[in-house]
Amino acid sequence: MVYLGAKENTAKQIRDTIAKDASENEIHAHFSSVLNLINSNNLGVTLESVNRVYFRENLTLLDTYIDGIKKYYGGELEEINFGESVASANKINSFVSNSTHNKIMNLISPNDLDEITQLFLINAIYFKGEWDEQFKESQTTDADFYCSPDVTKKVSIKQNSPKFYCT
Numbered sequence: 068m069v070y071l072g073a074k075e076n077t078a079k080q081i082r083d084t085i086a087k088d089a090s091e092n093e094i095h096a097h098f099s100s101v102l103n104l105i106n107s108n109n110l111g112v113t114l115e116s117v118n119r120v121y122f123r124e125n126l127t128l129l130d131t132y133i134d135g136i137k138k139y140y141g142g143e144l145e146e147i148n149f150g151e152s153v154a155s156a157n158k159i160n161s162f163v164s165n166s167t168h169n170k171i172m173n174l175i176s177p178n179d180l181d182e183i184t185q186l187f188l189i190n191a192i193y194f195k196g197e198w199d200e201q202f203k204e205s206q207t208t209d210a211d212f213y214c215s216p217d218v219t220k221k222v223s224i225k226q227n228s229p230k231f232y233c234t
Contacts, residue, residue, distance in 0.1 A: 068118060068142065068188050070094065071135045095139040102141055105192070112196030117166045118142035121159060121187040123149055150182035159187065166191040202227065 070081045070091075078091075086094055105116045118140045122128060124147065136142040147155050156177040163174045170193065180187070202225040211219040 068120065068136060068140055068190070071139070072132050095135065099139040099141075106141070112194065114196075115166070115193045116141075117162075117189070117191050119162060119189045120144045121147045121149075121155070121189070123147070123185050126185060147187075149180045149184035149187075152177035152180040155180050159189065163189060163191050167193045168195075 070078060070085065073081055082089070082091070082094065086097070089097070102116055102118075105114050118136070119142055120128075120136055122144065126146075128144070133144055136144060147158065149155050156175050156179065159175055160173050163171050171191065174189075175187075206227055207223050207225050209221050210224045212222040212224075213219050
């Protein structure tokens with residue numbers, strides 16, 4: 068969704084990172100097909116993806132951007148008053164919470180938004196499925212999760228180190 072709105076050097080840097088030799092249309096078509104696969108629900112699991120663009124009140128978006136968000140990313144666009152940071156954060160967090168079946172409750176805080184915020188892009192993916200081989204309780208340990216270079220949280224993780232034989 069960022070690439071769709073990028074131009075010139077920024078677009079080139081994003082394209083070179085994603086798929087250097089692909090055209091703009093090929094990149095958007097590829098992401099569209101991936102999202103269609105995710106949302107087709109033919110995978111035997113619950114896998115849902117939503118995209119939304121919140122944009123500042125009175126900001127004029129190009130029709131090509133609006134159409135591309137809808138066509139390629141199945142996204143919705145919503146005008147919002149970022150100056151009302153508490154109400155805006157609550158609205159965005161409510162959308163994310165509903166989209167992730169309450170697994171992500173507080174994506175942003177009101178401090179992340181202010182009257183100069185122009186655009187806020189949201190992509191949320193929800194997954195629920197069963198493992199082919201269930202983890203044993205003994206495979207669960209506590210470890211550091213790095214939220215940022217300076218912030219860590221203790222979380223429970225499951226790990227497995229199977230051997231795979233090949234010829």
